[in-house]
Amino acid sequence: MALCITITSTKGGVGKTTLTAHRGAYLADLGQTVLLVDADPQPTLSSYFPLRERAPWGLTRLMVEAATNGVISATTLDRLDSIFF
Ligand SMILES: Nc1ncnc2c1ncn2[C@@H]1O[C@H](COP(=O)(O)OP(=O)(O)OP(=O)(O)O)[C@@H](O)[C@H]1O
Ligand SMILES: [Mg+2]
Secondary structure, eight states, rough: OOOOOOOSSSSSSSSSHHHHHHHHHHOOOOOTTEEEEEOOOSSSSSTTTEEOOOSSHHHHHHHHHHOOOOOOEEEESSSSEEEOO
């Protein structure tokens, strides 16, 4: 069963991205399969993890076309993938 964790705040610079990156990597390290979704229009989560494979599309395609193919980027960490704007 998938568990969805949303990290959000109306205030900037309070550690949303940092917490998301660390929690994601920690869960992947524990053996969970993790998909990080960066919905920030000024995304910085992508800078935390080197990519093994960069998807040609991202969150916009997922939301507008409800298509999941070509939107998930693979990081170099096992079990940790990501979707960016
Ligand atoms: N637990 C923490 N202790 C100390 N510094 C932290 C902690 N979490 C984050 N920071 C620092 O605070 C700053 C802002 O963190 P971060 O970018 O994660 O916030 P954010 O909420 O994602 O910001 P934004 O609203 O700009 O997206 C960064 O310099 C980060 O290194
Ligand atoms: Mg942020």
